[in-house]
Amino acid sequence: MPATVSIMKTTAPNAENRTVSNPGATIRSLRRSADMTLAQLSAKTGLAASTLSKLEAGHISLSFDKLAAISRGLGVDMTELLGTPAQAHVRPPMPISSGRRVMSRAGEGQLVETRSYSQVYLATELLHKKMTPMVVEVHARTMDEFLAEFGDFIRHPGEEFVYIIEGEVEFCTDLYAPMRLRTGDSLYFDSEMGHAYLKASDAPCRIVAAAAPRGNEDPMIETFVTASKRRGATPEDRTSATKPRRSSRAK
Template identity: 80%
Template structure:
C-alpha cells in the first residue's frame, strides 16, 4: 500500500496594509449586497453624491465615514481598507492563516487618552482583536472628559504590561496597579479604563475577544471617544474631532 504524506496548505499573508483609496472596495461590497447608492445613503446618513465621489476615488474618506459605511454595509471596517473582494477560490482541504506585521505597521488610532495600534487588521473574521496601546490619561477625570463613561464591549479581554505601570479601573472593583510583566484577563462587558501610573511611557499589549455578533472593538472605542468629547464640548457628536487610521 502506498502511503502519501499530506501537508496542509498554509496561507502566509504579509501585506503593508495600505489602501489609500478604498472606493473600489466599497463599490464592490455595495454591489455584492445588491444595494444602490441611495439605499446606502439612507443607511449611513451620507449624501449619495459624496458616496459616488468616494467610490470613484475623487475624495478620501475620513474615519467616521468609513465607520458609517461599514455599519451600512454590515461588514467589518477592515474589509473597507483591503483590496476589492475577489470571487472566492475553491477551499483547500486544510487552511492555515498567518499574518506577519513588521515594526511600525498596523492601523493607528490616536486619542487624548490612548495611542492604539490595531494588529492583523487585514485578516477578516478574527476571533480576537490584538492591539498595542500606549496609555496617556493619568486620572479618571481626564479619561471621562474624553469618553464620558467607562469603556465596555461584549466579550473578554487580555492585557499584558510591556512597560511602565498602569492603573486598571472598573465600575465593579477597586483600582489595581499593574507593573511591567503583569497580566490581566477580564470580562470586557464590565466598564473599564487604563490609566498611566508612572512617569515613564506606559505600554500594554491587549487582545479583545468579542462575544457574538457585535460592533468591532475599534468602532466602539472611537465612537465612545467622539461622543464623549462632543458632549464635554457641548457639540453634536458629528462635530467632534475626526480621527483617521494610519496604515503603514
C-alpha cells in the same frame, strides 16, 4: 495537506511605516456605498444621526464600542473601518482552508490616535478574525480626562486580555476599585464590564492587548478604544457607549 494563506508585509522596521487610519472618512464611504442615509444608520446602531455625522467628519473621538456598533450597522468587518475609503471596497476572497497567517514587522501596523490612547492595530490584513491584537500607549492620567473624551467607560461583548510591557497602568471599571498593573503583569476580564486604562507612571505606559467576542458573537477587532485624531466634542456629543447588537448575518 490543506493549502494555507500567508499574508506578509515586508517594509523596513520603522515606526514611520505605520498607516494612520481615519475611520470617519471610511465610515462615510461605506455608508454611501450601501446607499444608506445617516438616519438609517442611526436606526441600525442606536447612535444619533448628528453624532454619526460628527464622527464621519472626524470632529469627535470614536470609542471602540461605537466603532463596533457601526460595523454591525453597515454589515462589514470592523477591520474594514480601519482602512482607507479605497481599501474598504476591496474585499479579499475568503481563505479556502482554515490555515492562514499574517506577520507584522517591527514598527508596522495601523495607527489610530486619540487624546487618551495611541493604538497600533496588528494583523489588519485578515478579515473575520476571532481576536485582534494591539499595542497601545496609554496617555490619559485621570478618569476626568478619559470621560471628557469618551463620555463613559468602554464596554463591549466578549473577553479581553492585557499584558503590561512598559510602565504602570491603572485599570478602572464600573464594578471594582481601581487596580494598579505593573510591567509584566497581565489581566483577563469580561469586557462587557465598563473599563478604562489610565497612565499611572511618569515613564511611557505601553500594553499588548487582544479582545475576542464571546460564543457566537461576530468577529470584532475589539479593544479599548479606537478613535479619530480630531478633537472638539461637545458634552452632548459624548454619548454613552452603546452596546453593539448581535448581527443577523449568516456566519
